[in-house]
Amino acid sequence: MKLYDAAASGNCHKVRMLLSMLGIEHDVVPINLPEMEQKAPAHLSLNPLGTVPVLQDGDVTIYDSQAILVYLAEKNGSDSWLPTDPVGRALVQQWLSFAVNELWNGPAIARAKLRFNRDVDLPRAQALAATVLSVMDARLADHEWLAIDRPTIADLACYPYSALSEEGEISLAPYPALRAWFKRVEALPGYVGMPGLGN
Template sequence: MIRLHDFELSGSCYEIRLLLNMLSVPYEKVNVDLVNQQQESPTYLDLNPFGEQPILEDGSLRLRNAEAILTYVARKYDKFGTWYPSDADGAARIHQWLATASGDLMHLARATSVKVFHLPANLGHLLALSHRVLRFLDGHLENRKWLELGRPTIADVACFPHIALCEEAGVFDLKEYRNVSEWVERFKTVPGFVRMYAVSSVS
């Protein structure tokens, strides 16, 4: 069985749980306490020297990096090939958004961490960067229901958590980004969707 080293309030871990649940893939969850820096323990660093989450183990395979894990899970466990396409054009379109999820959208994740965990950072600067990427995303979704290919893919799975959780934590209101807001609500209707619990109650 798959083993997922997981922190409940991590958006990067959440996206893996989302895809596993949407594909009905059973897994064992190993909780890692990021608040108390368990990821810096020697035991954890033996699993991932970068001290990052998530980590996924599937038999003898061990993977780090959420986007790499999403790609692996989709390719191996999606028997219909809908979440991650096999053609070069489709795969490249998806990977653009995986890069966005691990790049520009991390400004939203950091803003959420400042709000929820009171981490030291310039929240105003993070919000300015967040609104910049949201404006781009809102324009991209003007005539689309999904990020690419006209259907939910791992691009949507990767981008959803940081946007939805930032709003849930009270960092900003998505109402000014109508297309993004509608996409968030649409994503919640995908079969197998699961919520992340108690994000707003932590702050």
């Protein structure tokens, strides 16, 4: 298996965490985003959107971090990371969608401006982030994990960009339940950190 990866990418980090937690051997192919390697023909032939992460498993190629998490969880052969019952499956999907839309457009976009100078509307992203983090904090005030009563790929999908919020100058001080959940994610067996996150 090969992961096309960028070290500073929270989307790639979701996949790095699950590969490690599942103990799946793989090669990492670094893609240099500042050098625009993701838009070179070789990478576009894997992912026409020109983004990372991309996972290659034999003749299977998958892009989008959420899709990769689903693939790895299913391939692992048990429902430990992705429940099979209708309610559990739908609740996981709800948070996967939240990761792509709300978390991306809020804290991730604010970070992209302040860390990578992306041309985005910072005040709008920071305002959205406050709403998004409040929603997570309220959910986690009386639930240990986001989707169901055990960790799933929903937690891995939502962790990086919420935990990296301060790189987008969004304070995490008002969200104690969220901060307690970061610690629970970071204590999962096989957890790996990245600059700005965990250990």
